[in-house]
Amino acid sequence: MFARPLAFTLLAAPALIAAAPAGELAQVQQHLQGVRSMTATFAQTDRTGRTLGGTLTLKQPGKIRFQYEKGVPQLIVADGRSLYFIDYQVRQVERWPIGSSPLGVLLNPKKDIAKFAKVLPTGDPRVVSVEVQDRAHPEYGRITLIFQKNASGPSGLMLQGWVALDSQNNRTTIRLSNQRFNAPVSDGTFRWNDPRQRNR
Template sequence: MNHRFLAALALTPALIAAAPGELGLVQNHLQSVQSMTANFTQTDRAGKVLTGVLTLKKPGKIRFQYEKGVPILIVGDGKALWFLDYSVGQKQRWPIGNSPLGVLLNPDKDMTRFARVIPGGDPRVISVEANDPKHPEYGRITLIFLRNATAPGGLMLQGWVALDAQNNRTSIRLTNTRFNAPVSDGTFRFNDPQHKTGQR
């Protein structure tokens, strides 16, 4: 599940590049966010729900800290994105530049040709869908923003829905979001599951 979740997120970079209209608003929002913390709720296609805390700091740092008892951790330490499974003592490394979260963490990449705004009935909501036809294994991701004058760039990221190449759906909902507060670099350190199984 988490590998599909990561693969679909590879498309998030498409949202950062310069673009007119609503896509430009999304770009402005993402470029205005230097750090972010939020509670997240993750729901997979079977309806299994996991919760946790998301922490982001540019450039290149992100952490999905799952709830107590879930032996999984996803961390971007500025150089690489790590998927860590403490239950089996395994880790997987993605270079930040090619990782699913790479462009969300690097606002300099230009991939607007992969992103489009999805028309909706609620003018307060902006939904942006991204997919890379050259890499169908990344699947498709739709990020959902709510217009909010108090948030950076006038938008608040509500969450996203990721579909993998097999149409398996994972949704993330964000709450209690805080922007641009100080975040320690120590937040993005982790214990190696191959050496210290069971610890995070």
């Protein structure tokens, strides 16, 4: 079994329970509802300091693709129903539901984030930090989405990335750059080749 990146392991957490204030959280909700599609370059840094890069593509509802740089035999795709972790080196595929996941907030803009997220103080009026966590299940860790106030983004925000912590406080950071919103994205972007079929 391959080791999934922590930031994506947290995608598969069950239903979340918490309360959160309005204000900036409402602005985040409006931003998410205004993002019909997004592309960006991502850099993923794990607890050892290893960094991998690639391209993120998102399309509502429920589609996302993390295409790693050349030489990394992994792919992460959500097709609107399920989230897949694909390792082409060992020809393994893992499937998870996306409906109740923390990053499901990005994949379902109709989800009321006030039910399971809270705004964290940042000390910088230009930055909005939103933490998503199932307090009843700390073993699932937590994920914090980071937004920058930017007039060029939907509802004046731009997603800069997120930080994931597991139950042992191992940290994985995703940083985004070159964000572009609401350009046409083909559904074919979220298709993938199943490596298990080669064994048949």
